[in-house]
Amino acid sequence: KAGVTQTPRYLIKTRGQQVTLSCSPISGHRSVSWYQQTPGQGLQFLFEYFSETQRNKGNFPGRFSGRQFSNSRSEMNVSTLELGDSALYLCASSDGDIDNSPLHFGNGTRLTVT
Amino acid sequence: GESVGLHLPTLSVQEGDNSIINCAYSNSASDYFIWYKQESGKGPQFIIDIRSNMDKRQGQRVTVLLNKTVKHLSLQIAATQPGDSAVYFCAENGNNFNKFYFGSGTKLNVKP
Numbered sequence: 001k002a003g004v005t006q007t008p009r010y011l012i013k014t015r016g017q018q019v020t021l022s023c024s025p026i027s028g029h030r031s032v033s034w035y036q037q038t039p040g041q042g043l044q045f046l047f048e049y050f051s052e053t054q055r056n057k058g059n060f061p062g063r064f065s066g067r068q069f070s071n072s073r074s075e076m077n078v079s080t081l082e083l084g085d086s087a088l089y090l091c092a093s094s095d096g097d098i099d100n101s102p103l104h105f106g107n108g109t110r111l112t113v114t
Numbered sequence: 115g116e117s118v119g120l121h122l123p124t125l126s127v128q129e130g131d132n133s134i135i136n137c138a139y140s141n142s143a144s145d146y147f148i149w150y151k152q153e154s155g156k157g158p159q160f161i162i163d164i165r166s167n168m169d170k171r172q173g174q175r176v177t178v179l180l181n182k183t184v185k186h187l188s189l190q191i192a193a194t195q196p197g198d199s200a201v202y203f204c205a206e207n208g209n210n211f212n213k214f215y216f217g218s219g220t221k222l223n224v225k226p
Contacts, residue, residue: 004157033212043158043203043216056213090157094212100146100165103205103212105157 001027004106006091012112018079021109025072025093031055032074033103034066037088046089049074081113126223133191135220137204142185146207148214149178149189151200158203161189191222199224 005024013019025032033056034046045058049068066076072093078085088110092103127133139147145166150158162173164180164187171178177190187204201221205214 031212033214035216042218043205045213045215048212050211056211058213092157092212100163100207102148102160102163103158103214104160105150107155107157 004091004093004104006089006106006109008109009107010110010112012114013081014114015081015083017081018077019081019111020075020077021089021091021111023074023076023091023093023106025074025091026104029093029095029104030072031094032068032072033092033094034074034076035090035092036060037090037108038086043090046076078111083113086111086113123218124221124223126225127194129194129196129224129226131194133189133194133198133222133224135189135191135202135204135222137187137189137217139185139187139204139206139215141206141208141215142182144206144208147178147180147187148205148207149176149187150203150205150216151198152203152219153200161202194222194224196224196226198222 007022031050033048035043037043048056052068063079068074088108090108092105094103095101148163149161152158162178164171164178169180175192179188201219203219204217
């Protein structure tokens with residue numbers, strides 16, 4: 001099976017702009033989670049989608065949003081970008097029907113805000 | 115909220131030696147734990163997991179130990195190889211679907 005695919009790999013944006021990141025999960029996985037990784041805060045949970053519904057949400061401002069499509073592909077959007085949003089954004093998929101199943105991560109989108 | 119931390123930020127070992135990476139967690143209700151390996155430029159890669167009804171689980175060259183009494187998790191890597199050089203994270207699931215809390219990571223350097 002193909003792994004989790006994230007596009008694009010790199011993005012450079014300016015403060016105030018918005019950005020959309022895309023994630024294709026492993027075939028058959030219906031749960032998609034998003035994490036932000038920074039040197040200072042480590043890996044932090046953003047949100048999780050399962051069957052097109054947000055099932056869980058982390059402690060990020062409303063500028064961070066996401067959605068999931070019927071084919072389980074997911075997008076996350078960050079509006080009104082701030083310098084502090086510069087980070088590696090990781091998408092992970094799992095078989096959300098099974099309790100305690102591992103997350104499988106993509107290689108991330110590196111976002112730089114200038 | 116939960117916190118998952120690592121005792122050692124950097125660990126250097128000689129090739130062929132065994133490595134032990136430690137992790138402390140704070141939520142006694144957590145029932146699922148995972149170790150991940152992250153190489154430069156890549157996303158975290160699943161290594162091994164363990165559920166709270168177990169105290170030990172073995173994989174290929176890796177063993178995870180769970181001590182619920184002191185809320186401690188460890189990853190043992192046997193016969194460490196240069197390819198094992200990476201940052202290792204522990205992750206804890208507080209029984210909240212796929213909302214995992216990650217430790218701050220330990221960098222493992224394997225010296226040839």
